[in-house]
Amino acid sequence: MRRRLIQSTLAVVLVVIAVFGVSLVIVESRTISTSAQERVDSEAVRLVGIVDSRLLGSEDVTAEILRDQVTQDRYAVIRIPGRAPIEIGQKPEGEVIHAEELGEGRESVRVEEPKSAVTREVGRTLLIIGLVALLAVVAAVLLAVRQANKLASPLTDLAETAERLGSGDPRPRHKRYGVPELDRVADVLDSSAERIGRMLTAERRLAADASHQLRTPLTALSMRLEEITLTDDLATVKEEANVALTQVERLTDVVERLLTNSRDPRTGNAVSFDLDEVIQQQLAEWRPAYRSAGRAIVSSGKRHLQAVGTPGAVAQVLAALIENSLMHGGGTVALRTRVTGNQSVIEVTDEGPGVPGELGARIFERAISGRNSTGIGLAVARDLAEADGGRLEMLQAQPPVFGLFLSRTAPLKKSTETDEPTVR
Structure with a gap:
């Protein structure tokens, strides 16, 4: 039973983690990707605004001037009509997240970010979720073991108590477990043990009383029968037989009274x-x-x-x-x-x-x-x-x-x- 309780509790926890964990991973992955795209879009808009303001003010637009405006690990390309493209940062390899914006002077700004950065952030999030799930599983196992012991041990005790009652040991244990249903069963078993103890005591007492109370009339009856066997006088035999019948009646009365008192001593x-x-x-x-x-x-x-x-x-x-x-x-x-x-x-x-x-x-x-x-x-x-x-x-x-x-x-x-x- 203990193993079944642990397995069932662990199965429920794993199902809950699987349902909510997978959903959380999907939501977090999408949230991280969306946040990265929004950051790239925002940077492209900001760079286009800077380029527009400098062109309108007839100021120079160079890589040295714009380098501080681009976030580290990102790559930006500014194309101004009639000029060579301005590149800031190192062009990333593989898949990228990009955003492109056009300015009022027909200039364009393209910002790129390696998708590996998003992958790393998603991996960190998955690791955190996995650790939380592992802690949840460990906590669930510990709780399941504790709960299983709390339920299985009392049931084992109750089974032993019932076995003791069946083997003729009616001593109540007066042991409770803090679980109302199990305590109720323990109360019933203790009450049954006390009743069985009283019944056994009454039976032993009845046997002792019967052996004692029947001994006297049986002894007297035996003596009368011996008198009959030792005499040839018909009158004596008749007299002793009448006395013996009286003894038999008394013996019957003793038996009836013993049985009556065993059922109800007040009768x-x-x-x-x-x-x-x-x-x-x-x-x-x-x-x-x-x-x-x-x-x-x-x-x-x-x-x-x-x-x-x-x-x-x-x-x-x-x-x-x-x-x-x-x-x-x-x-x-x-x-x-x-x-x-x-x-x-x-x-x-x-x-x-x-x-x-x-x-x-x-x-x-x-x-x-x-x-x-x-x-x-x-x-x-x-x-x-x-x-x-x-x-x-x-x-x-x-x-x-x-x-x-x-x-x-x-x-x-x-x-x-x-x-x-x-x-x-």
Whole structure:
């Protein structure tokens, strides 16, 4: 592209020089020739006037007297009737420019100038025009190279940016070139890079969240199926199968919620529900795991508390806290319910060493973990709680106490048909 731009610019300049240069040469050549002829004519008229005035005054007309009146490099012949011709200067050879005038006494004056002098002047003019044209060509080449670099380099950069986007590197370059059209393309590419970066981040986050949130129900389901394989009691098989079906339903709910949040994190199905049902469900799911670890999980506090949210999401938050206590805590895990203001609170605590002091409030950040774990469980739990309009906080570090705060009443929502607020 750079070469094509230089060649096209140079071609335009050469065409302009050819059109206007040739015209200028023709005009200047004619002007120089015309000027030389006019100078010779003027000198012939002047000499005739001098000869006439001297003849009328009965003065001598000689070559010595008229020599100073003839311009150097010109040749003049004065013919007076009855006298020998008077020659001034050296007769030129080759083509000449001449002028001849007659005086009142029938005398004649012929002035000649070598045409080579006109040719030399035309040559000097052509040389000047050629030098100007050469300078114009050089300036055009330099300008074309500069302009080509100004246009070609940005296009190369933009092509590299597009290639980087295609190869999975969505970092925006934020580079501008001073050309509005190219800057517009750069803006679009940077915006696309940022969108692709957000999409990739969301996809990676969805994959991490999915692997973490699906692990718990899959583990519980596996445990129930193991119980079925180890017993011959039909009643036990039926009971465990029912629990397994419950786990499958929860697994389906987790998948649906993950997909819904990946499309629109603000989308929710908040309803008013009984906290006891969710807590008892979690106790039933986690007791086998705690029995295997030689630990216990219990519940206490105010019963039949109502809360507003998504039961499946609340169950996932509690599962994350219970699993966190199983992995990092110690002793008995207790789920306590209480009321504070207009909120229902579920506290999860254990008898373990608690949260290390260097972690502090960072415990809810992704990739922050006190031991060898994924470090996203509490972060996902907090996101789920906030998506339902609640909040998850660490109330105490040692021993650890985590509190899930949920509203007891539905938030006010403006009706789509009127401007009056209605309760959802």
